[in-house]
Amino acid sequence: MRTGTVPDTPTPRAARWLGVVRPFLRPLVRPHRRPAPVGPSRAHQLRALVAVLDExxxxxxxxxxxxxxxxxxxxxxxxxxxxxxxxxxxxxLRARLQDLRTTDPDLMTAQAHAARLLAYDLWMLRASMNLAFTARPVDRTEAARVRLNGLGRPADDLRRLRDTLRAELSEA
Structure with missing residues (x-):
């Protein structure tokens, strides 16, 4: 090697050293960053929420x-x-509703409210089955069973929530 010139190839000892070290240095020098995942838009989230509420x-x-x-x-x-x-x-349906990945705060509130209303419907079904198919019917449980006439106001609240979100979807 002459003074003032740049060698084209490294010396054999340096080449071996670079061959060993280079695989470890490469991730440090050039990290492979994946772009952050882009979440679904608010309109897409609203459409998915309304579809589950329709069902x-x-x-x-x-x-x-x-x-x-x-x-x-x-x-x-x-x-x-x-x-x-x-x-x-x-x-x-409640499991599908909870699996929706909503990120908008308003839609998250609506999703949580709908999940609570569906939980009430599930509780009402379970309670009515317990009253109807009891092993030992007594007068008190029979009186409670005869008062059953449907899901009640929470079912209407779920319909109103769905209608509100559907109207918001048609505006968007």
Whole structure:
């Protein structure tokens, strides 16, 4: 090597050293950064939330009929036996609702409110099944069972929430 010139290739000893060290230096020198994932837009999140709420409202009519069938006087009717199927349907819808990845604060509030309303529907189905198919019917449980007439106000609240979100979706 002459003075004032740059060697084209490193010396054999340096080449071996660079061959060993280079794989470890490369990640430090040039980190491979992946871009941050872009979340779904507010409109997309709203559409997904409204779709699940549409299915939940559609599933409420059979659930309401099943709860009302549990409250009919006399032995439990065939309609009361459908409570289990309706409970499974509402449970799956509630799980889908909770699995939505909403990031907008307003939509997160609406999603949590809808999940609470569906939890009430599930509780009402379970309570009506317990009252209708009790092992030892007594006058007090029979009186409570006869007062069952449907899901009640929380079902209406879920419909109103769905209608509000649907109106917001049509405006966007």
């Amino acid at each position: 939940a409202v559609a599933a409420q009519r059979p659930a309401d009929e099943a709860v009302a069938a549990c409250g009919e006087p006399g032995p439990p009717a065939h309609g009361a036996a459908r409570c289990g199927v309706q409970s499974i349907t509402l449970h799956r």
